[in-house]
Amino acid sequence: MAIIGPRLSKSTYLRGKQCHLHLWRYFHAPDLAAPADEAQQLVFDTGHEVGKLACRRYPGGHLISHDHEHQQEALEETRQVIDAGTAPALFEAAFEHEHVLVRADVLERLPDGGWRLVEVKSTTRLKDVLVLDVAVQLWVLRGAGLDVREAGVLTLNRGYVYDGVRLDVNALFKLHPVLDEATALLEGIGGEAQEMRATVAQSEAPIIAPGKQCTSPYVCPYYAHCTHGLARPEHGIGELWKLGKNSRSKLEEAGINEIKDIPESFPLSPLHQIVHTAVLQGRIQMHGNLTEALARIKPPVRHLDFETFAPAIPRFAGTRPHDSIPFLFSVHTEHDGQSPAHVDYLHEGEDDPRPMLAKRLLDALGEEGSICVYSPYERRMLRELAAAFPQWAKALSAIEARLFDLLPVVRNHCYHPDFRGSFSLKSVLPALAPGLGYDDLAIGDGRQAAALYQRALANDDLAERQQTFSALRAYCKQDSLATLEVRKALVALAGSAA
Ligand code: SF4
Numbered sequence: 001m002a003i004i005g006p007r008l009s010k011s012t013y014l015r016g017k018q019c020h021l022h023l024w025r026y027f028h029a030p031d032l033a034a035p036a037d038e039a040q041q042l043v044f045d046t047g048h049e050v051g052k053l054a055c056r057r058y059p060g061g062h063l064i065s066h067d068h069e070h071q072q073e074a075l076e077e078t079r080q081v082i083d084a085g086t087a088p089a090l091f092e093a094a095f096e097h098e099h100v101l102v103r104a105d106v107l108e109r110l111p112d113g114g115w116r117l118v119e120v121k122s123t124t125r126l127k128d129v130l131v132l133d134v135a136v137q138l139w140v141l142r143g144a145g146l147d148v149r150e151a152g153v154l155t156l157n158r159g160y161v162y163d164g165v166r167l168d169v170n171a172l173f174k175l176h177p178v179l180d181e182a183t184a185l186l187e188g189i190g191g192e193a194q195e196m197r198a199t200v201a202q203s204e205a206p207i208i209a210p211g212k213q214c215t216s217p218y219v220c221p222y223y224a225h226c227t228h229g230l231a232r233p234e235h236g237i238g239e240l241w242k243l244g245k246n247s248r249s250k251l252e253e254a255g256i257n258e259i260k261d262i263p264e265s266f267p268l269s270p271l272h273q274i275v276h277t278a279v280l281q282g283r284i285q286m287h288g289n290l291t292e293a294l295a296r297i298k299p300p301v302r303h304l305d306f307e308t309f310a311p312a313i314p315r316f317a318g319t320r321p322h323d324s325i326p327f328l329f330s331v332h333t334e335h336d337g338q339s340p341a342h343v344d345y346l347h348e349g350e351d352d353p354r355p356m357l358a359k360r361l362l363d364a365l366g367e368e369g370s371i372c373v374y375s376p377y378e379r380r381m382l383r384e385l386a387a388a389f390p391q392w393a394k395a396l397s398a399i400e401a402r403l404f405d406l407l408p409v410v411r412n413h414c415y416h417p418d419f420r421g422s423f424s425l426k427s428v429l430p431a432l433a434p435g436l437g438y439d440d441l442a443i444g445d446g447r448q449a450a451a452l453y454q455r456a457l458a459n460d461d462l463a464e465r466q467q468t469f470s471a472l473r474a475y476c477k478q479d480s481l482a483t484l485e486v487r488k489a490l491v492a493l494a495g496s497a498a
Contacts, residue, residue, distance in 0.1 A: 005197025061089035097143030164317025239421030
């Protein structure tokens with residue numbers, strides 16, 4: 001068979017599987033890709049760390065010493081180690097078949113002959129894309145003549161609880177056998193790889209319009225480039241919150257992309273009817289009894305926000321992989337006719353933030369009045385803190401009993417066209433309190449905050465570390481201030497509707 005186009009790797013095959021234009025750009029125009037942000041970089045770094053840890057499950061295993069810049073040498077070294085017949089496992093073993101080259105995370109020699117292929121991931125759940133990942137490797141390994149009899153994905157085990165002393169690498173991981181599922185995918189891989197190479201061999205980019213493939217299974221790094229300058233609907237049907245597949249298909253089949261073009265006769269849910277009216281009239285729509293909903297808020301009124309990080313490999317006693325650990329809180333307290341009082345706590349050490357954070361939180365929240373939040377997340381964090389520290393469980397439960405979530409109040413009582421289909425605080429705040437928002441902050445979202453916090457803890461440059469800590473405090477402060485401003489706006493709306 002004639003081989004057209006460059007050699008593919010597993011990752012380029014997976015790029016091509018998502019979209020041939022993505023694959024073509026990766027080879028011909030990589031500069032157009034958006035750089036990885038802090039949160040994505042943390043995912044890559046964590047993946048490497050987890051991969052190294054997984055190797056400890058296979059004592060005596062051989063790490064192929066040649067890196068990705070030296071693939072021919074890696075292929076040769078792999079062949080030699082396999083032929084020598086002594087290593088019980090290989091890490092980063094290299095194989096090539098029909099111009100597709102893969103490096104296997106772990107290749108384990110089975111006692112009765114043959115090999116087990118293992119793909120290591122830092123997630124805790126098995127996803128379809130991980131099975132495809134294994135299938136590509138299986139196709140190459142078997143094509144290269146290796147007797148692969150088992151295949152699996154090694155994820156972190158969400159059920160594992162760290163004792164705070166020693167990581168048990170056998171209990172920390174969970175092997176998901178996927179041989180049958182991966183084998184079922186083998187048939188199409190050779191033909192697809194050939195088509196992908198042919199695409200890459202072309203000097204012109206394939207013509208592919210942005211669509212569902214751009215965000216699944218991953219957000220494409222060329223998204224901003226592909227969608228730049230495209231005409232967007234002013235209020236597209238994507239702004240209909242949780243629009244069902246059937247309704248979406250019917251609207252798309254009728255050529256309706258804009259909410260304003262949906263005919264009165266089209267069956268919409270009560271909330272979607274409100275969104276429809278808000279867009280047609282270009283102004284906020286009120287519904288339900290907002291005054292009654294707000295009446296449950298008791299003074300003194302406080303506003304609470306947490307920032308958390310979720311280490312893939314547990315660091316603190318009693319925690320599991322990817323447990324959320326609060327490291328920062330911000331509290332604003334309303335005072336009639338005066339500026340709100342603000343207090344926060346950021347844990348600046350590398351030890352467990354939770355004990356000190358819990359103590360400071362109890363001091364900050366007093367014993368009376370409502371504590372406004374904007375999502376069920378703070379409630380979940382309080383419950384987890386109470387479970388982890390029984391000595392404060394009663395006091396934390398008392399705090400939980402005072403929580404008042406403003407999110408369902410907004411969702412059930414008002415809709416502004418500027419929400420653009422989202423009830424998140426970042427969407428709701430500028431619509432209900434014009435002039436306020438997050439644009440001036442160095443940190444844009446919680447994922448970035450978590451990544452920057454972890455990077456700051458590892459940074460020896462104290463000035464840079466303090467700069468990041470200040471940015472984190474400012475971001476969290478804005479969230480608790482935002483709930484305060486949203487409440488004020490809701491009170492005003494309830495007053496004007498009365
Ligand atoms: S943004 Fe979408 S269309 Fe553009 S390259 Fe990526 S997946 Fe393909």
